[in-house]
Structures are given as structure tokens and as C-alpha cells.
Amino acid sequence: xxxxxxxxxxxxxxxxxxxxxxxxxxxxxxxxxxxxxxxxxxxxxxxxxxxxxxxxxxxxxxxxxxxxxxxxxxxxxxxxxxxxxxxxxxxxxxxxxxxxxxxxxxxxxxxxxxxxxxxxxxxxxxxxxxxxxxxxxxxxxxxxxxxxxxxxxxxxxxxxxxxxxxxxxxxxxxxxxxxxxxxxxxxxxxxxxxxxxxxxxxxxxxxxxxxxxxxxxxxxxxxxxxxxxxxxxxxxxxxxxxxxxxxxxxxxxxxxxxxxxxxxxxxxxxxxxxxxxxxxxxxxxxxxxxxxxxxxxxxxx
Numbered sequence: 133x134x135x136x137x138x139x140x141x142x143x144x145x146x147x148x149x150x151x152x153x154x155x156x157x158x159x160x161x162x163x164x165x166x167x168x169x170x171x172x173x174x175x176x177x178x179x180x181x182x183x184x185x186x187x188x189x190x191x192x193x194x195x196x197x198x199x200x201x202x203x204x205x206x207x208x209x210x211x212x213x214x215x216x217x218x219x220x221x222x223x224x225x226x227x228x229x230x231x232x233x234x235x236x237x238x239x240x241x242x243x244x245x246x247x248x249x250x251x252x253x254x255x256x257x258x259x260x261x262x263x264x265x266x267x268x269x270x271x272x273x274x275x276x277x278x279x280x281x282x283x284x285x286x287x288x289x290x291x292x293x294x295x296x297x298x299x300x301x302x303x304x305x306x307x308x309x310x311x312x313x314x315x316x317x318x319x320x321x322x323x324x325x326x327x328x329x330x331x332x333x334x335x336x337x338x339x340x341x342x343x344x345x346x347x348x349x350x351x352x353x354x355x356x357x358x359x360x361x362x363x364x365x366x367x368x369x370x371x372x373x374x375x376x377x378x379x380x381x382x383x384x385x386x387x388x389x390x391x392x393x394x395x396x397x398x399x400x401x402x403x404x405x406x407x408x409x410x411x412x413x414x415x416x417x418x419x420x421x422x423x424x425x426x427x428x429x430x431x432x433x
Contacts, residue, residue, distance in 0.1 A: 249276020357392025
């Protein structure tokens with residue numbers, strides 16, 4: 133069959149405002165990329181219909197599977213979107229089953245931050261490493277754990293919520309029910325709360341040598357370093373990849389993060405550790421969803 137000569141998968145990143153879709157070969161080559169607005173209101177049936185229709189348009193007859201990143205947790209089998217943040221009425225949606233019925237293609241789903249981590253580990257900043265973690269510093273703080281090149285999500289699919297670890301037991305309350313989580317110190321909302329300014333403004337000021345902005349980023353890096361120190365002791369990753377909007381100012385907070393790690397972490401737990409900025413930008417989720425599909429196909433053989 134011709135479709136087996138150059139098989140492709142379609143990676144999909146489902147967001148509250150946009151859905152990104154790309155056709156990918158097994159080596160990570162992207163053949164075509166498309167972005168469509170998320171239907172509003174974003175009920176499951178409307179979103180699924182929009183994805184299925186775009187998949188049919190994209191598929192040249194070579195697609196053999198779909199991978200989908202969803203903004204929230206998925207079940208461990210990679211079939212059900214348990215909750216989707218910023219999407220209307222998304223609870224326990226059998227997304228994989230619905231897409232399989234409409235497209236005829238085997239489908240696997242995962243949390244979008246997990247997909248971004250897989251993407252970075254495949255062809256991004258962590259491509260040369262077997263063990264990596266990703267932290268996305270944005271509206272929230274997402275995370276992903278890649279061990280031996282495979283996504284680690286625990287026995288029920290919920291592992292890897294790195295942003296929800298506690299770094300200050302008396303800190304600000306978190307939507308998770310925790311207090312003083314990493315997210316409550318590093319997210320865009322946390323930056324606004326601490327400074328009354330946007331991260332982009334603080335980055336611009338730091339570039340101009342503004343003392344207060346430079347001090348803020350130094351403190352920010354220290355908090356990131358504390359979080360990474362915990363993760364280094366538990367997982368000893370070779371690399372931590374930092375993505376999300378706040379990573380645009382990494383040059384101002386990486387030095388203090390690394391200094392904190394050096395002070396807190398035994399040399400034996402950080403022998404080959406690297407701290408890197410994410411390389412794939414906003415497309416990491418769709419790229420990682422494609423990788424998820426390729427890995428799922430491999431596990432069935």
C-alpha cells in the first residue's frame with residue numbers, strides 16, 4: 133500500500149482559543165501545519181467535529197494515527213479527556229473513541245504539557261538526552277517527566293504536575309487546594325501579584341539595566357532553583373527545559389537558578405545537569421502529540 137511507504141501521523145494541540153494540527157513523519161519532519169480557531173462555545177461535539185473535518189482535509193492518505201494534546205488530565209490509557217481547562221462542558225469526554233469513529237484512525241491523547249515535554253525530548257531542546265523534565269512558566273506552571281525517552285504519567289495518568297509541588301507551606305493558596313506551590317510563585321499571575329507588572333515589561337526593563345527588574349528576576353530564579361533542586365533529588369534529570377511565556381526572560385533568571393541548585397544539590401545528583409530554554413515555542417504541544425502517536429503505534433507492534 134502506498135500509505136505504508138511514507139506513513140505519517142497527525143499531531144493535534146487542542147487549546148481554548150486555537151487548535152493546531154500538523155502532519156509528521158517518524159523522524160519529526162513536519163510536512164504541513166495548520167491552525168484553526170477553537171469553536172465557540174467549545175462544547176465537545178463541536179470541537180470534535182472541527183478536528184475531524186480538518187484531519188480529513190490534512191490527510192493525504194498516508195496518516196496512520198492521531199495524537200492529541202488536551203488542556204487538562206487524560207486517563208492512563210490515553211483515551212478520555214477527564215477535564216479540559218478553558219473548554220465548555222468538558223468532563224470525561226471519550227475523545228479518542230469519538231475521533232477514531234469519525235476519522236478511522238487510531239487515536240491517543242495526553243495532557244498538553246506532557247505533549248510539550250515529549251516534543252522537546254523528540255526534536256527540541258532535550259533531543260540529545262534520555263531523561264528530561266519540562267516546566268512551562270505561563271498562566272499556570274505545567275510540567276512533564278520523560279524517563280528513558282518515554283513520558284512518565286504514573287499508574288493513573290495524573291503524574292507530572294510539577295508546578296503543584298510545595299515550596300512554601302504558608303504561601304498563597306492554589307486552585308489545586310495546595311498552598312505555596314511552585315505555580316503560585318512562578319506563574320504570570322504570581323509575577324503580577326508580586327510586582328504589579330507583566331513579565332514582558334520586566335524583561336524589557338531588565339534589558340535596559342533597570343535595577344529593580346534585575347533584582348526581581350534574580351529572586352524569581354532563586355525560587356525556580358529551589359523547585360528544580362527538589363526535582364533533581366527525586367529524578368536526577370539530565371536536562372530541565374523551561375518553556376512558556378516567562379521563559380523569554382530566561383537570561384535574567386537562569387544564573388540565579390543555577391547558583392541555587394549548586395548550593396542546594398549534592399554534586400552526585402547533578403553530574404550532567406543542563407538548564408535550557410524550550411526550542412519549539414507554541415508548536416511543542418502538536419509536535420509532542422505526534423510523537424505520542426508514533427510511540428503508541430510502536431508499543432502495539
